[in-house]
Amino acid sequence: MEYAKLSRNELESIKAELEKEYNELKAKGLKLDMSRGKPSKAQLDLSTDLFNMQLSPEEFMIDGIDARNYGTLSGLPSMRRLFADLLGVKYEETFIGGSASLNLMFDLISKAYTHGLLMSEKPWSQLEKVKFLCPAPGYDRHFAISKSFGMEMIYVPINDDGPDMDMVEELVKDPAVKGMWCVPKYSNPCGIIYSDEVIDRIAALKPAAKDFALMWDNAYCVHEFDGEFIPFRDMLTLCRENGNENMVYEFASTSKITFPGAGVSVMATSEKNMEYLLKILTVQTISYDKLNQLKHFKFFKDKQGVLDHMKKHALLMKPKFDVVIEYLDKYVKPYGVAKYNHPKGGYFVSLDTMEGCAKRTHQLVKEAGVVMTGAGATFPYGNDPKDSNLRIAPSLPPIEELKAAMEVLCVSVKLAAVEKLLG
Amino acid sequence: MEYAKLSRNELESIKAELEKEYNELKAKGLKLDMSRGKPSKAQLDLSTDLFNMQLSPEEFMIDGIDARNYGTLSGLPSMRRLFADLLGVKYEETFIGGSASLNLMFDLISKAYTHGLLMSEKPWSQLEKVKFLCPAPGYDRHFAISKSFGMEMIYVPINDDGPDMDMVEELVKDPAVKGMWCVPKYSNPCGIIYSDEVIDRIAALKPAAKDFALMWDNAYCVHEFDGEFIPFRDMLTLCRENGNENMVYEFASTSKITFPGAGVSVMATSEKNMEYLLKILTVQTISYDKLNQLKHFKFFKDKQGVLDHMKKHALLMKPKFDVVIEYLDKYVKPYGVAKYNHPKGGYFVSLDTMEGCAKRTHQLVKEAGVVMTGAGATFPYGNDPKDSNLRIAPSLPPIEELKAAMEVLCVSVKLAAVEKLLG
Numbered sequence: 001m002e003y004a005k006l007s008r009n010e011l012e013s014i015k016a017e018l019e020k021e022y023n024e025l026k027a028k029g030l031k032l033d034m035s036r037g038k039p040s041k042a043q044l045d046l047s048t049d050l051f052n053m054q055l056s057p058e059e060f061m062i063d064g065i066d067a068r069n070y071g072t073l074s075g076l077p078s079m080r081r082l083f084a085d086l087l088g089v090k091y092e093e094t095f096i097g098g099s100a101s102l103n104l105m106f107d108l109i110s111k112a113y114t115h116g117l118l119m120s121e122k123p124w125s126q127l128e129k130v131k132f133l134c135p136a137p138g139y140d141r142h143f144a145i146s147k148s149f150g151m152e153m154i155y156v157p158i159n160d161d162g163p164d165m166d167m168v169e170e171l172v173k174d175p176a177v178k179g180m181w182c183v184p185k186y187s188n189p190c191g192i193i194y195s196d197e198v199i200d201r202i203a204a205l206k207p208a209a210k211d212f213a214l215m216w217d218n219a220y221c222v223h224e225f226d227g228e229f230i231p232f233r234d235m236l237t238l239c240r241e242n243g244n245e246n247m248v249y250e251f252a253s254t255s256k257i258t259f260p261g262a263g264v265s266v267m268a269t270s271e272k273n274m275e276y277l278l279k280i281l282t283v284q285t286i287s288y289d290k291l292n293q294l295k296h297f298k299f300f301k302d303k304q305g306v307l308d309h310m311k312k313h314a315l316l317m318k319p320k321f322d323v324v325i326e327y328l329d330k331y332v333k334p335y336g337v338a339k340y341n342h343p344k345g346g347y348f349v350s351l352d353t354m355e356g357c358a359k360r361t362h363q364l365v366k367e368a369g370v371v372m373t374g375a376g377a378t379f380p381y382g383n384d385p386k387d388s389n390l391r392i393a394p395s396l397p398p399i400e401e402l403k404a405a406m407e408v409l410c411v412s413v414k415l416a417a418v419e420k421l422l423g
Numbered sequence: 424m425e426y427a428k429l430s431r432n433e434l435e436s437i438k439a440e441l442e443k444e445y446n447e448l449k450a451k452g453l454k455l456d457m458s459r460g461k462p463s464k465a466q467l468d469l470s471t472d473l474f475n476m477q478l479s480p481e482e483f484m485i486d487g488i489d490a491r492n493y494g495t496l497s498g499l500p501s502m503r504r505l506f507a508d509l510l511g512v513k514y515e516e517t518f519i520g521g522s523a524s525l526n527l528m529f530d531l532i533s534k535a536y537t538h539g540l541l542m543s544e545k546p547w548s549q550l551e552k553v554k555f556l557c558p559a560p561g562y563d564r565h566f567a568i569s570k571s572f573g574m575e576m577i578y579v580p581i582n583d584d585g586p587d588m589d590m591v592e593e594l595v596k597d598p599a600v601k602g603m604w605c606v607p608k609y610s611n612p613c614g615i616i617y618s619d620e621v622i623d624r625i626a627a628l629k630p631a632a633k634d635f636a637l638m639w640d641n642a643y644c645v646h647e648f649d650g651e652f653i654p655f656r657d658m659l660t661l662c663r664e665n666g667n668e669n670m671v672y673e674f675a676s677t678s679k680i681t682f683p684g685a686g687v688s689v690m691a692t693s694e695k696n697m698e699y700l701l702k703i704l705t706v707q708t709i710s711y712d713k714l715n716q717l718k719h720f721k722f723f724k725d726k727q728g729v730l731d732h733m734k735k736h737a738l739l740m741k742p743k744f745d746v747v748i749e750y751l752d753k754y755v756k757p758y759g760v761a762k763y764n765h766p767k768g769g770y771f772v773s774l775d776t777m778e779g780c781a782k783r784t785h786q787l788v789k790e791a792g793v794v795m796t797g798a799g800a801t802f803p804y805g806n807d808p809k810d811s812n813l814r815i816a817p818s819l820p821p822i823e824e825l826k827a828a829m830e831v832l833c834v835s836v837k838l839a840a841v842e843k844l845l846g
Contacts, residue, residue, distance in 0.1 A: 036493065044491045045480050051491075051714060052477045057468045068467045068474075070459065070683040098521045103708040114536045114548065114572060125537065125548035141706070148706040149537060260493040262714035283564075283571040285526040289712065291474060291685035 002336030003417055011418055018415040022368065025408050030369035032405040037347035038396040039260055046312050047258040050299040060294065067290040073282055079293040083266040085303045087221060087252060088234035093268045098288045101253040101265035105215060106145050108249055111280055112213065113149060118246055118276040119211040124178065133171055133180035135163035137350055137378035137389045139188040139217070142181040153380035158190055162198030172207035179213035185232050186220035189350040189378055189391040191343025193230070203238035216250040222310050223256060225317035226344040229307050236268060245270045254296060256347065257306060264296050320394040323402050324349050331410035337417035349392040357416040358387045364412035370405045425759030426840055434841055441838040445791065448831050453792035455828040460770035461819040462683055469735050470681040473722040483717065490713040496705055502716040506689040508726045510644060510675060511657035516691045521711045524676040524688035528638060529568050531672055534703055535636065536572060541669055541699040542634040547601065556594055556603035558586035560773055560801035560812045562611040562640065565604040576803035581613055585621030595630035602636035608655050609643035612773040612801055612814040614766025626661035639673040645733050646679060648740035649767040652730050659691060668693045677719060679770065680729060687719050743817040746825050747772050754833035760840035772815040780839040781810045787835035793828045
């Protein structure tokens with residue numbers, strides 16, 4: 001029953017059926033949102049006790065510090081220890097930021113431009129050209145940072161085990177290539193985990209640029225929703241073992257653990273990098289919000305506390321991903337018009353339509369009242385060379401709404417494919 | 424009894440007395456801190472109810488937004504309205520940041536370097552030279568930002584009514600002069616309020632640089648500790664009326680209203696500037712901590728709520744400033760070896776020793792166990808041309824410790840002066 005094997009007449013008839021089905025769905029006047037990886041209200045409610053914590057004035061003292069007052073730029077020691085434990089890095093390698101790890105990433109790139117990084121010969125603003133490797137499909141906000149600073153973004157395809165490393169190893173021979181964006185665990189949007197081989201090859205890179213910045217966005221480090229927590233290798237150690245001690249900057253946050261708008265973020269990098277960056281950071285701010293750090297620490301206590309909490313998220317997330325896969329398996333798979341992954345963690349299902357059909361599919365779902373991230377958004381310059389990738393973000397809508405949205409998506413994927421085949 | 428009018432013999436005898444007195448104080452092995460404008464524990468305790476607020480899941484909804492989730496980059500509308508009311512600016516002109524307004528200032532300057540400001544012909548990183556006006560004595564952290572970005576800092580003396588405007592008006596004719604740091608109300612450290620005439624002249628400046636950035640740090644906008652709240656003119660309106668709509672960036676925060684380490688900051692600037700900056704800010708972060716904004720809004724409700732709260736701070740602050748002035752009046756004034764202000768708000772008393780005596784005085788107090796901000800720190804490049812300014816920050820230590828510290832300071836000021844007079 002694969003569409004590609006059908007005759008023109010058969011396709012015409014299927015098209016008519018799909019159009020009828022689509023128009024009926026459209027007539028419902030739906031208003032559904034599968035656009036961003038936003039936790040649902042039920043997930044937010046899991047952390048109500050964190051917000052509602054009551055402390056006596058004396059309980060604000062922690063690590064010998066009054067968490068309410070100025071100071072302690074690197075963050076509360078207790079929270080640093082907790083993040084170090086979660087990421088498998090050393091305490092000294094951690095820096096706690098505000099509510100968004102994206103902010104830490106932007107700031108790091110910004111400092112590379114204004115001050116240069118530790119290993120930079122000059123600030124990037126003084127260079128003719130700065131290039132950055134953008135494995136794709138990837139996180140649109142990473143690419144937005146590169147674009148904002150006027151970098152030349154170089155597309156590197158992502159395979160099931162991570163970025164195409166043959167290509168990466170070749171590209172980093174160019175001294176203008178200054179870094180690479182990575183989401184190594186449950187990558188956004190592919191949901192894959194980089195393989196050991198890929199990780200080893202990344203850690204062993206020999207970039208011509210001495211100040212090559214590996215942007216290791218470990219956003220989904222504990223975000224399993226299906227099965228047990230999968231330990232992940234510490235990239236800081238691997239880079240150090242490969243003589244690339246100062247190459248990697250790791251990022252994470254509690255945005256999708258506690259509150260997306262009010263979590264705690266962390267950057268981990270070599271002690272030398274940290275020492276260098278702190279000289280600039282101490283000019284940038286007096287300290288980040290230590291009360292929020294205090295509350296997070298008291299709420300979790302330790303790594304196990306975080307993992308236990310993630311189990312509660314998993315109970316809410318898994319049924320939604322099951323719906324996505326169930327619909328795709330049932331209504332799309334038999335017709336051979338799309339491929340998709342089966343992630344066990346993270347926030348997305350990455351859907352590859354038939355080549356040349358992503359924009360049209362997106363248009364169809366949009367016109368039927370379903371908001372999805374724009375086609376191409378997961379690629380540098382918003383340019384998907386095959387026009388096939390769409391990102392499904394099922395976390396926010398309640399199950400019934402998700403089912404309605406998936407119904408629209410499945411019909412749209414098929415309709416776009418048939419239109420394409422009919423030329 | 425002014426030292427300058429005494430004979431050498433008389434001075435020698437006084438010196439011996441002062442040395443004896445100083446050594447006795449030193450022998451006590453004091454450990455006192457008057458270095459930074461940090462609120463005391465009693466002040467922090469005033470906001471315990473803010474931290475301990477309890478909300479049901481439904482109460483996180485405000486302005487139609489779930490404050491827990493991603494989004495609403497400019498900040499919660501309720502909190503923006505509150506800040507707009509406090510500063511006398513328009514709602515549309517406000518942007519709520521994280522816990523430190525210093526961070527907003529650094530970020531703005533950083534954006535001027537990487538992207539340029541709205542009126543910039545090119546990013547400042549592409550200019551041969553960037554100069555910045557630094558009225559001094561001023562806030563050391565402002566100057567640290569300028570220094571970090573490699574600006575040439577130009578010293579402008581501060582008079583009792585604000586910066587020397589004849590000088591400022593002359594200096595801004597240089598197109599390389601890109602901005603000026605100002606703390607217009609209860610200036611750090613002088614404690615003065617800029618006069619109407621000075622404010623009018625600043626608003627009417629005609630800088631050669633089209634992208635001149637007036638950094639209007641209104642850090643002490645509601646920080647009266649002696650007497651009623653003094654309304655302050657809205658610089659955004661004044662600049663607009665003078666055709667300088669896009670020249671001014673105003674900053675404030677609740678750091679010294681609620682929690683220094685965990686307050687809410689605000690930037691106010693023209694709607695055109697805001698529109699321009701939001702395009703970069705939306706790349707920099709997803710949103711700042713809206714839960715902290717929510718708590719602050721619910722704690723204060725409105726401007727009057729903030730002013731009422733500041734009265735509680737005043738009750739704790741005024742006795743400390745009274746001690747400082749009492750000691751200076753009693754133990755220093757009669758000898759004609761120092762001048763100082765009598766602020767009614769803010770966090771500092773600015774002390775001018777005899778010329779050439781600030782560093783020596785600082786050394787003496789330090790060796791007797793009292794930490795003060797370094798001599799010269801209040802000037803660009805840490806270079807006080809007269810070596811006379813010291814900043815007294817009396818808020819943190821309890822009254823008894825403050826008295827002990829002031830005792831040391833008074834003796835040290837006199838001893839340094841006598842040493843100087845004896846040559």
